[in-house]
Amino acid sequence: MELEHAYDFALPFAGEDRPLADALYELLDADDYVVFYDCNEQARIVGEDVEAFLAPIYRSDSRFxxxxxxxxxxxxRWTIFESEQFKERFDEGHVIPIWDKNAVP
Structure with missing residues (x-):
């Protein structure tokens, strides 16, 4: 059986927001969701064209x-790249934004 999505969730974030991303990953993983989280995929990413590897994950390979x-x-650079991949998914309701209270929306 082929799954429609390789991941339930993908977690894009800037490096300074890793503590929050870590916490989100831990909560989702504890509930047995399949989560794309960069720390878990480093061995698969090494030697790959990183943009070609990441683009489909944010575009369509994750449910949310x-x-x-x-x-x-x-x-x-990387966060701009990531957001370019998933921006179309906002209209579909497949992006859950978590805003830093100090960020400018």
């Missing part, structure tokens, strides 16, 4: 994207 949107999320 939980985007941790901290103060610098939209200013960094």
């Amino acid at each position: 994207v939980i985007a941790v949107l901290g103060r610098t999320y939209g200013e960094r």
Whole structure:
């Protein structure tokens, strides 16, 4: 049986927001969700074209994207890349944004 999505959730975030992403990952993992979390995938990413590897995960290989949107999320190369991949999914209701109270929406 082939699954429609490889992951239940994908967690994009800026490095400074890793503590929150860690906590989210732990909660989701404890409930047996399959979560794309960069720390767990490092061995698979090494030697790959990182953009080609990550793009489908954020675009369609995860049921939902939980985007941790901290103060610098939209200013960094990788976070801009990530957000470009999942931005179309906002209209589908498949992106759950978590805003830092100090971030500018």
